[in-house]
Amino acid sequence: xxxxxxxxxxxxxxxxxxxxxxxxxxxxxxxxxxxxxxxxxxxxxxxxxxxxxxxxxxxxxxxxxxxxxxxxxxxxxxxxxxxxxxxxxxxxxxxxxxxxxxxxxxxxxxxxxxxxxxxxxxxxxxxxxxxxxxxxxxxxxxxxxxxxxxxxxxxxxxxxxxxxxxxxxxxxxxxxxxxxxxxxxxxxxxxxxxxxxxxxxxxxxxxxxxxxxxxxxxxxxxxxxxxxxxxxxxxxxxxxxxxxxxxxxxxxxxxxxxxxxxxxxxxxxxxxxx
Amino acid sequence: xxxxxxxxxxxxxxxxxxxxxxxxxxxxxxxxxxxxxxxxxxxxxxxxxxxxxxxxxxxxxxxxxxxxxxxxxxxxxxxxxxxxxxxxxxxxxxxxxxxxxxxxxxxxxxxxxxxxxxxxxxxxxxxxxxxxxxxxxxxxxxxxxxxxxxxxxxxxxxxxxxxxxxxxxxxxxxxxxxxxxxxxxxxxxxxxxxxxxxxxxxxxxxxxxxxxxxxxxxxxxxxxxxxxxxxxxxxxxxxxxxxxxxxxxxxxxxxxxxxxxxxxxxxxxxxxxxxxxxxxxxxxxxxxxxxxxxxxxxxxxxxxxxxxxxxxxxxxxxxxxxxxxxxxxxx
Amino acid sequence: xxxxxxxxxxxxxxxxxxxxxxxxxxxxxxxxxxxxxxxxxxxxxxxxxxxxxxxxxxxxxxxxxxxxxxxxxxxxxxxxxxxxxxxxxxxxxxxxxxxxxxxxxxxxxxxxxxxxxxxxxxxxxxxxxxxxxxxxxxxxxxxxxxxxxxxxxxxxxxxxxxxxxxxxxxxxxxxxxxxxxxxxxxxxxxxxxxxxxxxxxxxxxxxxxxxxxxxxxxxxxxxxxxxxxxxxxxxxxxxxxxxxxxxxxxxxxxxxxxxxxxxxxxxxxxxxxxxxxxxxxxxxxxxxxxxxxxxxxxxxxxxxxxxxxxxxxxxxxxxxxxxxxxxxxxxxx
Numbered sequence: 001x002x003x004x005x006x007x008x009x010x011x012x013x014x015x016x017x018x019x020x021x022x023x024x025x026x027x028x029x030x031x032x033x034x035x036x037x038x039x040x041x042x043x044x045x046x047x048x049x050x051x052x053x054x055x056x057x058x059x060x061x062x063x064x065x066x067x068x069x070x071x072x073x074x075x076x077x078x079x080x081x082x083x084x085x086x087x088x089x090x091x092x093x094x095x096x097x098x099x100x101x102x103x104x105x106x107x108x109x110x111x112x113x114x115x116x117x118x119x120x121x122x123x124x125x126x127x128x129x130x131x132x133x134x135x136x137x138x139x140x141x142x143x144x145x146x147x148x149x150x151x152x153x154x155x156x157x158x159x160x161x162x163x164x165x166x167x168x169x170x171x172x173x174x175x176x177x178x179x180x181x182x183x184x185x186x187x188x189x190x191x192x193x194x195x196x197x198x199x200x201x202x203x204x205x206x207x208x209x210x211x212x213x214x215x216x217x218x219x220x221x222x223x224x225x226x227x228x229x230x231x232x233x234x235x236x237x238x239x240x241x242x243x244x245x246x247x248x249x250x251x252x253x254x255x256x257x258x259x260x261x262x263x264x265x266x267x268x269x270x271x272x273x274x
Numbered sequence: 275x276x277x278x279x280x281x282x283x284x285x286x287x288x289x290x291x292x293x294x295x296x297x298x299x300x301x302x303x304x305x306x307x308x309x310x311x312x313x314x315x316x317x318x319x320x321x322x323x324x325x326x327x328x329x330x331x332x333x334x335x336x337x338x339x340x341x342x343x344x345x346x347x348x349x350x351x352x353x354x355x356x357x358x359x360x361x362x363x364x365x366x367x368x369x370x371x372x373x374x375x376x377x378x379x380x381x382x383x384x385x386x387x388x389x390x391x392x393x394x395x396x397x398x399x400x401x402x403x404x405x406x407x408x409x410x411x412x413x414x415x416x417x418x419x420x421x422x423x424x425x426x427x428x429x430x431x432x433x434x435x436x437x438x439x440x441x442x443x444x445x446x447x448x449x450x451x452x453x454x455x456x457x458x459x460x461x462x463x464x465x466x467x468x469x470x471x472x473x474x475x476x477x478x479x480x481x482x483x484x485x486x487x488x489x490x491x492x493x494x495x496x497x498x499x500x501x502x503x504x505x506x507x508x509x510x511x512x513x514x515x516x517x518x519x520x521x522x523x524x525x526x527x528x529x530x531x532x533x534x535x536x537x538x539x540x541x542x543x544x545x546x547x548x549x550x551x552x553x554x555x556x557x558x559x560x561x562x563x564x565x566x567x568x569x570x571x572x573x574x575x576x577x578x579x580x581x582x583x584x585x586x587x588x589x590x591x592x593x594x595x596x597x598x599x600x601x602x603x604x605x
Numbered sequence: 606x607x608x609x610x611x612x613x614x615x616x617x618x619x620x621x622x623x624x625x626x627x628x629x630x631x632x633x634x635x636x637x638x639x640x641x642x643x644x645x646x647x648x649x650x651x652x653x654x655x656x657x658x659x660x661x662x663x664x665x666x667x668x669x670x671x672x673x674x675x676x677x678x679x680x681x682x683x684x685x686x687x688x689x690x691x692x693x694x695x696x697x698x699x700x701x702x703x704x705x706x707x708x709x710x711x712x713x714x715x716x717x718x719x720x721x722x723x724x725x726x727x728x729x730x731x732x733x734x735x736x737x738x739x740x741x742x743x744x745x746x747x748x749x750x751x752x753x754x755x756x757x758x759x760x761x762x763x764x765x766x767x768x769x770x771x772x773x774x775x776x777x778x779x780x781x782x783x784x785x786x787x788x789x790x791x792x793x794x795x796x797x798x799x800x801x802x803x804x805x806x807x808x809x810x811x812x813x814x815x816x817x818x819x820x821x822x823x824x825x826x827x828x829x830x831x832x833x834x835x836x837x838x839x840x841x842x843x844x845x846x847x848x849x850x851x852x853x854x855x856x857x858x859x860x861x862x863x864x865x866x867x868x869x870x871x872x873x874x875x876x877x878x879x880x881x882x883x884x885x886x887x888x889x890x891x892x893x894x895x896x897x898x899x900x901x902x903x904x905x906x907x908x909x910x911x912x913x914x915x916x917x918x919x920x921x922x923x924x925x926x927x928x929x930x931x932x933x934x935x936x937x938x
Contacts, residue, residue, distance in 0.1 A: 117538035120573055123542075212546060501694055516739065521738055
């Protein structure tokens with residue numbers, strides 16, 4: 001096989017990551033019943049051929065639970081990250097275009113959000129929303145936008161100063177025309193990359209907050225809950241309960257990072273240099 | 275020039291004060307918005323039973339329905355500033371004394387992790403940036419990617435599993451041996467119990483600072499002045515010592531001061547796994563147990579630390595960078 | 606030579622008196638000899654294709670001891686890469702071809718690593734090339750605290766009329782007038798045989814620029830070979846011994862300064878056009894622009910703008926000797 005150059009390798013990695021995530025999501029949403037099925041005749045089995053991830057104290061298949069948990073977490077993460085990204089886009093653009101007062105208010109809000117440790121903020125929001133699935137999604141969605149908003153703000157500010165955009169304005173092109181024709185093509189790649197790179201953070205925080213016991217019920221075995229249950233049985237030596245679900249969570253997050261960075265490499269004009 | 279610095283200082287401090295006030299308002303509002311009534315939720319708790327009439331009235335004042343929210347906030351804030359943070363419903367003690375104990379435990383842990391991760395992260399970032407594209411860089415970057423993809427609590431679980439359960443080298447939980455009087459706890463005991471949590475926090479804290487330092491180092495290595503230094507025959511260690519070190523140290527130190535928030539956040543998860551009785555664990559208990567006075571106080575205290583760190587970072591820049599110190603501004 | 610020229614040309618005349626001595630030196634191998642240098646960058650086009658971007662295609666130049674040679678080309682034509690190529694500090698995505706010899710021996714990667722900063726020094730174009738967080742003194746001494754180095758630096762500063770207090774300043778605190786002298790001081794800390802000056806007069810007013818060039822002339826008079834890379838032909842003519850004209854990735858002509866006194870003694874149409882563009886020769890504008898390295902024509906790169914261009918100019922064109930100079934044009938005689 002001929003040696004692939006860097007862009008082709010990046011594309012290959014991107015395709016593989018996307019495929020993995022889609023498979024997990026579909027498999028997970030199909031296996032809802034199987035994830036809850038208890039069977040006391042097969043409890044506490046260490047990993048073996050039939051149950052590669054082992055079973056827990058209720059005889060539930062950990063592989064099925066892991067996939068189910070991941071799919072829940074991925075879906076929540078994607079939803080929350082998408083909401084966050086939209087907030088970031090709107091506030092970033094508003095910050096850069098609507099004058100100094102708006103800009104300083106938004107940057108003050110960003111400082112405010114960054115001022116409280118993220119997990120603590122999620123706990124506060126969860127408590128405010130009465131602890132539950134809603135609290136987790138809202139919490140993750142409204143706390144992840146600051147970094148992307150800053151990025152978009154900086155980008156828009158830079159674009160505004162570009163000679164060709166200034167000239168377009170002087171030539172009497174409407175603001176809408178300039179925004180769509182000249183700014184969007186530059187912002188869109190940044191936005192997409194930012195969006196993808198929000199997922200890993202969202203998923204990590206979602207799993208953390210559910211691990212702490214806020215949010216989802218045990219009926220909805222998100223990966224954080226699967227792991228927090230596993231923690232109770234850790235001391236008894238049932239290592240597989242914590243190892244495999246966590247490992248798969250890590251793999252998922254890594255894939256999101258890889259996807260984000262691959263996209264950045266493909267979309268970044270600077271990457272023309274080898 | 276000194277006046278300029280003084281104005282800068284005052285401005286920054288005022289901003290921090292304003293931010294803390296806003297944090298307290300938002301926190302209070304969030305707690306008010308909660309459908310859970312802390313008094314109702316904790317009705318069975320012994321804390322309520324042991325409270326004096328006066329204390330109960332105060333709680334009613336904060337959380338009761340008869341007073342308007344703004345007044346509730348103001349009355350709560352007034353008490354808070356006076357040092358009366360209310361009574362913790364879970365710990366049956368004044369919030370201030372709960373926080374004092376928990377914070378001392380946590381600070382010990384976090385300071386250790388902060389220093390270790392800072393030094394380690396800086397070193398790794400420098401090595402990685404100076405060897406861009408070589409195996410060392412690839413290994414370090416891979417490690418950082420892996421670590422920033424790993425949930426802190428799961429890493430804590432892993433370490434607990436390996437060192438606590440399998441090898442039995444380190445204790446499974448608590449900051450002091452069980453059953454030993456507070457007076458009998460030695461420094462060595464505390465250290466021993468803090469090793470695993472601190473190790474977890476250090477491992478995860480490394481990635482952020484290492485990646486930032488790496489980026490900076492690469493910028494520096496590609497800068498005109500390093501190019502010129504190389505043309506003057508400088509390589510390796512000398513190149514780093516005279517050209518890299520100072521330029522990369524300032525941003526790294528600043529970043530480390532600005533990243534206190536992450537260590538705080540990480541400690542919440544780590545303390546939970548290791549049942550380490552610090553501020554983070556108290557925050558989780560307060561959240562789960564609807565102990566509003568405690569949760570609010572913890573939020574404000576941690577915000578103070580975060581903003582304090584940011585402020586220090588800002589001021590530090592003026593002290594160590596000659597371009598600011600000698601008042602040349604940026605030219 | 607016109608009398609209004611300053612000290613710079615005087616010093617050259619003085620040295621011309623020592624012509625015999627230089628001729629002896631000429632028998633020796635040149636300090637620096639660059640043959641067929643090419644530098645290209647690997648890039649991605651749209652999609653998956655990698656292309657190579659030749660910024661320098663074919664560059665030849667020679668510098669002897671005691672001689673000052675200027676490589677003249679328009680701004681942004683990539684001629685600074687020549688310096689980076691010689692010093693062995695090209696970026697990782699650059700490829701260099703051709704042959705560089707230093708004092709008769711090939712200047713391989715390992716050799717330049719040993720020589721740079723000692724026998725071969727470069728003087729950069731601005732103080733952006735100094736570490737912003739290191740004081741001037743230690744920076745020029747490269748951190749050395751030895752009394753000998755301190756003494757030497759004080760001597761150099763006296764020579765350039767720099768106050769001893771300058772050693773304690775950070776680069777951002779230097780005044781515009783000091784910059785050039787501080788930069789050139791770095792070269793004198795060692796005993797260089799070859800000095801490369803990369804664009805030593807960027808945006809300077811004429812008086813300062815002349816003084817900066819004069820400093821380099823002095824280095825040549827002290828016996829070093831000096832290679833100046835510049836966009837300013839007029840200044841170069843005042844101080845240099847020979848001029849190599851750089852156009853679109855190639856050196857099109859190498860001529861002695863005397864050849865520039867009349868248009869007829871020049872060889873290449875581009876050099877002649879440059880000559881006519883000089884203020885004192887009528888300020889005539891050259892039609893067209895330099896082609897971007899990606900869209901270079903085959904054969905002569907000046908062909909699209911050349912009034913004498915013919916079909917045969919599309920072929921391979923050698924760099925050949927004509928009337929004691931070198932030229933890359935088939936029509937030159």
